[in-house]
Amino acid sequence: MLSCRLALQTSRATAPRAAIVRRTIPASSVARSYAQTAPSNRQQSVKPPVALFGLDGTYASALYTAAAKTSNLDTVAKSLASLSSLFKRDRKLSAILHSPMLKPSDRVAIANELMKHLTQPGVADKQDTVRNFMNTLVGNNRLGLLEGVCLKFESLMSAWNQEVELTVTSASPLDNRTLSRLESAVAKSEYVGQGKKLKVTNKVNPDIIGGLLVEIGDRTIDLSVSSKMLKLNKLLTDSL
Numbered sequence: 001m002l003s004c005r006l007a008l009q010t011s012r013a014t015a016p017r018a019a020i021v022r023r024t025i026p027a028s029s030v031a032r033s034y035a036q037t038a039p040s041n042r043q044q045s046v047k048p049p050v051a052l053f054g055l056d057g058t059y060a061s062a063l064y065t066a067a068a069k070t071s072n073l074d075t076v077a078k079s080l081a082s083l084s085s086l087f088k089r090d091r092k093l094s095a096i097l098h099s100p101m102l103k104p105s106d107r108v109a110i111a112n113e114l115m116k117h118l119t120q121p122g123v124a125d126k127q128d129t130v131r132n133f134m135n136t137l138v139g140n141n142r143l144g145l146l147e148g149v150c151l152k153f154e155s156l157m158s159a160w161n162q163e164v165e166l167t168v169t170s171a172s173p174l175d176n177r178t179l180s181r182l183e184s185a186v187a188k189s190e191y192v193g194q195g196k197k198l199k200v201t202n203k204v205n206p207d208i209i210g211g212l213l214v215e216i217g218d219r220t221i222d223l224s225v226s227s228k229m230l231k232l233n234k235l236l237t238d239s240l
Contacts, residue, residue, distance in 0.1 A: 049159035056148030063133050063149065064156045072129050077157045079118045079130045084150040086117055098144040107138045114146075163199040164192050169213035169224075174202050182214075191216040 046068030048061045067076040087093055096102075097110065111134045118130060137143050158165060166186055168174065174182075183200050186192060205213075210225035 048156050052152050056145045057152050060149045060152035067129050076129050080150045080153050082118050087147045094147050111138050163197045164217050166198045166200045167215040169203045169205050171206050171208050171210050
């Protein structure tokens with residue numbers, strides 16, 4: 001696993017530890033540190049489609065701006081999707097990136113190893129936007145934010161593509177036919193604006209026992225059995 005290789009590499013590193021200074025960096029400053037010069041016909045920064053919060057949101061917004069200025073959004077999005085997949089496959093990876101024991105040489109080695117997993121046939125980051133971004137995280141000792149940045153960048157891309165996120169949580173995985181029927185029903189509802197596209201995700205949580213928990217954008221429809229049981233228990237308790 002990637003986390004095992006990274007742990008072995010960092011344990012062998014002998015570079016002296018550098019003093020760490022944590023600070024909040026404005027999105028504009030972060031973007032300037034890894035964005036290449038924008039084409040002459042794009043003088044103004046392209047603002048993210050939605051406002052994000054948190055330090056990982058600051059970095060995600062800055063990366064979006066840097067990628068948009070160089071017309072490199074799709075390539076950067078694919079690279080970050082690859083990184084996000086790494087985190088899902090290897091849950092120890094996040095813990096390694098958050099380790100306070102990482103030396104400067106460790107962070108460089110980890111970033112280089114992660115970049116190896118972004119090489120995809122037919123996908124070229126000619127502006128080196130992602131590599132420059134990774135170098136910025138390394139230099140600012142913020143590699144621990146990487147997983148959050150990937151998730152928030154995905155939200156930015158969904159907004160840019162006019163997608164509405166539909167998350168359906170069930171006690172067991174739903175088949176494609178059921179998901180398609182749900183998608184069709186929600187697409188015709190008032191929750192999805194005209195011209196918007198649905199992005200469907202099925203999450204599994206056995207704790208809901210049965211039924212569904214449907215999240216559409218910032219709205220939640222709780223049709224789970226566990227929710228109904230809680231309401232019933234409260235009704236019985238209040239009546240005693």
